[in-house]
Amino acid sequence: MRVREERKPEKTTLSPDKTQDWHSLDAREALQLLQVDQKKGLTQEEAARRQEAYGSNVMTQQKKQSALVLFLLQFHQPLIYILLAATVVTLLLGEYIDSSVIFGVVLINSIIGYIQESKALAAIDALSKSMTAKATVLRGGSKQHIDASELVPGDIVLLQSGDKFPADVRLVQARDLKVDESALTGESVAVEKHSEPVAADDVLGDRFSMGFASTAVTYGQATGLVVATGDKTEVGKIQESISGAQNLDTPLTIKIKEFSNLLLWVILGLCVVLFVVEYLRGADASDTFMLAVALAVGAIPEGLPVAVTIMLALGVSKMAKRRAIIRKLVAVETLGSTNVICSDKTGTLTENQMTVQQIAAGGEQYTTTGLGYRPEGEIQREERQADLRHNKALEQCLKAGLLCNDSTLKEKNGQWLIEGDPTEGALEVVARKAGLEKRTLEEQQPRQDTIPFESEYQYMATLHGGDRPLIYLKGSVEAVLERSSKALLPDGEPGELDKEHIEKQVEQMAGEGLRVLAFAMLGATEGQTQIDHKHTSSDLIFLGLQGMIDPPRQEAMEAVALCQRAGIDVKMITGDHAVTAAAIASQIGLRGRQENGQLVAVTGKQLQQIGDQELPDLVEKTAVFARVAPEQKLRLVKALQSRSKVVAMTGDGVNDGPALKQANIGIAMGITGTDVAKDASDMVLTDDNFSSIEGAVEEGRGVFDNLTKFIVWTLPTNLGESLILLLAVALNSQLPMQPVQLLWINMTTSVLLGLMLVFEPKEPGIMDRPPRPSDQPLLTTKLIMRTLLVGFLMLICSYGLFLYEMGRGATLREAQTVVTTVFVVVESFYLLNCRSLVRPIGQIGWFTNPWVYYGIAVMFLVQALFIYTPFMNMLFGSSPLEAVQLLRIFGAGAVVFTIISIEKQIRFRLGTRRLKAAKKGEQLT
Known part of the structure; x- marks a missing residue:
């Protein structure tokens, strides 16, 4: 049925605007639905009308935040609000130095954050670039080369080896067609395609009658019917999923945000109370404002935003x-909190190099040693090297496998590479392990002719001359066996x-996830x-079987074991087949639901039948997911996150983009990864x-530990500064410190002392402990008690x-200088206690982090300038001190250090005893 040219086709008559399982329709039915003649294609007029109705074959670009908005968002933090307010108030009061220093702190932090955030996601752009620029179509009965953007539903496209699909098409004709869909489905091997319909509920990777943009x-070659363009294509749907994926806060940012909000209200409350009390006492309004500002400045850890940013940058x-490129600073900390890793299989957990592992020939079974394409290893039987002279069938x-290939x-730059099909490459490698050289054999038995692989016949055959002309054949077990006698x-x-x-034998090999090929020969005529x-x-004379697989990486097996010991669940989510995925998962050592002693792999088709309420339970118990579609990867990540899991997701294809963005931390592959995957990720x-x-x-856990140490180190100072000001107001005495002196303490000590903790080595057993619970507060009860203890000790020492x-x-200036110096010295001594939050300093070694001592030395030097140089005296209101005053100050620092030690x-010994008692109880039970 043709569409009348004078009438615009209604969208209701064309299926692209409806939900349609094109892969399950007969090709002729698809052509009828789209009202097109396969041999002529659309007319130019009809194509123009459809383009007007359905738009160009391009994906919608998403609006991005401007650079200005991105920069202004850096100020969108509760602590920054307080500092900006303090900047304005001090400026209005004429305290220009105080105002400049406070605003300088805010500006530095915002600039650092902007530089990092300006490397934002560009996944949508990368997706648009993945669409092909040109397409060959039938228009009005003739071939035409047009821009892919001009394609419309109903166009007939012609494809051959090397072409990219310019849109989603229903295959009408296919001859020996193989398509690389790894970027879309994650399947490592090229997929054989045909024009016959498949089941409606088949997942994306099993829709063999379709070609995707x-x-x-x-x-091979193919003729296809365009059924979806632009945003309606599968890759377009992925773009929409990426756009809709949430940008999740990290555990640290959530905790700091909660802490900042609490601190904001506490500080504002104290400032209001302070202002009201002083005003009722009859104090001058401007003096009261300055007092409130001093309290706010003292209570706010100004160095925290800057220190966190710098610590994360050093973690990067x-x-x-360690071969991990961090694209977003917060990803450093998120890694340390990760409790689930969803990993792709091919190339990440495996070598991405097909390897023959088992051979059956002449009634005997053989195994091979050596992995990957490097031709090193042996063919063994009962752990003894095979001798080809004793088994001609094996030879x-x-x-x-070597000649029909x-x-x-x-070898290139020390790396062994395969040019051609990886499966055939594996056959050459295993032959080399037995001492057979392809070049030598080809000279002895030169190839005369070839029957190339065709999906209809499922085998390849080659004719070889020489002293004894032979035909060698390799292919599917079924195809070879039925031709053998x-x-x-x-x-x-x-x-x-x-x-x-x-x-x-085939069943046994396949059960271990091996891809099995059969081999045969036949004598040829002279x-x-x-x-x-x-x-x-x-x-034909049957020769034997070779079973191959992409083997697991040895280092990946060790890493998985280490992760599981650290309480991190590892799950495999792959586009490969269920049997292969389960076999690899078992070899790697993944833990999950089992049946009859075997890991259970849940397929994409099974996931379609599971509701959102039941899915989280299934995902938590299952370790292997195979043949999954892109939207299902996203579902799996969301299901884990619904159980408060911190999820790391790996991926390399276009199909991985939405899940990578949705995950708490997306990890892309640097070598095989697409631009989409890299741009949607937090780490490469x-x-x-x-x-x-x-x-x-491991590094992320170390960074989180050191960040926690910094926060535990800096908070007592802010507490002590607030308490000393409140006590002075309560006693109606003069202020022990000026606001600008408070800023001096907070900023110099954060940089020169606190940041030295970033160089603290990872503590022993860091990967032997479980992940930090997502609902655990930033500061535990023990750490809060220690913060209060140190804060009150600072108050007692300084105010005393x-x-x-x-x-x-x-003089007042001299007394204020003493108080300022007390805080600097006590913080320096307390820094030594914060090198580990649990272990005494003797347990971690006095000199394992020399940077701490360098920082203390520089801090003392800078503080000496603060005390003794006229310029600093004028700028900060400080005054020179006598040696005896310094002696009393250092004595206070030593007292605090001793008490905290x-x-x-005591806490360490009690904790050790409880741990031993718990282990003893476990052994008894």
């Missing part, structure tokens, strides 16, 4: 050395073919130079290796010395 034809540098099986094994025996003579035994399918239709692995994730998690100095006749020692 951005995937590539690796072999550390992780880069011929290997020769068949179009791939090439090459005998089997080659170890002595090189044909014998009886036991098909039942071979099928059992001088024969051509072969076709009639020559290989029967009477330069070596595509799971062990690098484990290393990054202030009263002492004023009582003996010192004793408290830590």
Whole structure:
């Protein structure tokens, strides 16, 4: 049925605007629904009308935040609000130095944050670039080359090897078509396509009658019917999913935000109370304002935002050395809190190099050693190296795999690479392990002719000349067995073919996740130079089987074990087949739901039948998910997050984009990853290796530990400063410190002392403890008690010395300088106690972090300038001190250090005893 040219087609008559399972429709039915003639295609007029109705074949660009908005968002933090308010108030009161210093702190933090955030996601742009620029179509009965953006539903496109699908198409004709869909589905091997309909509920990776935008034809030819363009394509739907994925706060940002909100209200409340009390006492309004500002400045940890940013930036540098490139600063800390890692299989947990692992020939079973494309290792039987002279069937099986083969094994810069099909490359590698050289054999038995692989026949055959002309054949077990009548025996003579035994061997290999190929041979006539399918239709001599798999990385197995010991669940989410995925997962050592002693792999088709309420339970118990569609990966991540899990997700394809963005931390592959995956991620692995994730998690835990140490170190100072001001107001005495002196303490000590904790080595057993619970507050009860203890000790020491100095006749400036110096010295001594929050300093080593001592030395030098240089005296209202005053100040610092050391020692011993008692109880039960 043709559409009348004078009438615009209604959208209700064309299926692209409806939900349609094109893969399950017969090709002729699809052509009828889209009202197009396969041999002529659309007319130019009809194509123009459809483009007006459905738009161009491009994806909608999402509006991005401007650079100005991105910069202004850096000020959107509760603590920053207080500092900005303090800046304005001090400016209005004419305290220009105070105002400049406070605003300088805010500006530095915002600039650092903007520089990092300006590297924002560009996943949508990368998706648009993945669409092809040109397409070959039938328009009005003739071939035309047009921009892919001009394609419309109903267009007939022509494709061949090397082309990319310019839109989603229903295959109408396909000849030996193989398509690389790894970027979309995650499947590592090129997929064979055909034009026959498939089941409506088949997941994306099993829709063999479809071709999808951005995937590539690796072999064969096809004619396709465009059924979806632009945003309606599968890759367009992924774009929408990426846009809709949430940008989640990290555990640290959530905790700091909660802490900041609490601190904001406490500070504002104290300032209001202070202002009201002083006003009722009859104090001057401007003086009262300055007093409130002093309290706010003292209570706010001004150095915290800057210190956190710098600590995370240094963590980025550390992780880069472990082959993990961090794109967002907060990802450093998130890694340390991760309790679930969802990993792709191919190339991350495995070598991404097909390897023959088992061979069955001449009635004997063999295994191989060595992994990947490096031709090192042996073929063994009962742990002894196989001798080809004792099993001619094995020799011929290997020769068949080597000669009936179009791939090439090459060494480049110390790396062994395959040019051609990875499966054929594995056959060449295993033959090399047995001492067979392809070049030598090709000289002895030169190839005369080839029957290329065709999906209809499921095999490839080659004719070879030489002293004994032979035909070698390799293909699916079914195709080879049905053409074979005998089997080659170890002595090189044909014998009886036991098909039942071979099928059992195949079943055993397939059960271990191996991809099994069968091999056969046939004598050719002298001088024969051509072969076709009639020559290989029967009477072949069966040679044997070779089972191969993309093997797990040894370092990945070790890393998975380490992660699981650290309380981190590892789950495999792959586009590969369920049996292969479960077999690899078992070899790697993943823990999950089992049946009959085997790991259970849940498929994408099964996930379609599971509701959102039941899904979280299933996901928590299951370790392997196979043949999953892009939207299902997103569902799995969300299901885990619904159980308060901190999820790290790895991926390399376009299909991984939404899940990478939704995850708490998205991890893209640097070598095999697409631009979409990298731009949607928070971290990129330069070596595509799971062990690098484990290393990054370890570094992340170390960074989180050191951040916690910094916060525990800095808060007592703010508490002590607030308490001393409140006590002075309560006693109606003069202020022990000026606002600008409070800023001096908070900023110099944060940089020169607190930041030295970033160089603190990771504590022993950091990967032996479970992940930090997401609902655990930033400060535990023990740490809060320690913060209160140190804060009150600072109050006692500083205010006691202030009263002492004023009582003996010192000037106010001199007494304030003593108080300021007390805080600096006590913080320096307390810094040594904060190098570990649990272990006494003797347990971690006095000199394992020399940077702490460098920082203290520089801090004392700077404080000496504060005390003794006229310029600093004028700027900060300080005054020179006598040696005896310094002696009293250092004595106060030593007292605080001793008290905290004793408290830590007591807590450590009690904790050790409880741990031993718990372990003893576990052993008894």
